[in-house]
Amino acid sequence: MLNYSIIENSLNIKLECLSKQSLEYKDLISNTLKEQKTTQVDKKQAIAKLHALLENQNLECIHGGKVILKSNKGKTFKDDGVPIMLESDLLNSSIVA
Structure with a gap:
């Protein structure tokens, strides 16, 4: 089970988070990934410039x-x-x- 990711289902095994703590952690990771993607999009838009x-x-x-x-x-x-x-x-x- 080394390097297994629950979010990405890297072993094609369906594992479910049943504990409250595990569900909160999964939500936290999921939200963090969404924020990072949003930040990356904002950065790309920020470097757009007009022609000389x-x-x-x-x-x-x-x-x-x-x-x-x-x-x-x-x-x-x-x-x-x-x-x-x-x-x-x-x-x-x-x-x-």
């Missing part, structure tokens, strides 16, 4: 205004000579109506 923004791109607001993309921090990163914006640079960008 370039300073020469045109963005339009919902109300129709145009956003002037210029780095507010004074530091620009370049890719093939085109400056790339950081997400924090969008926070205070100017909007031209």
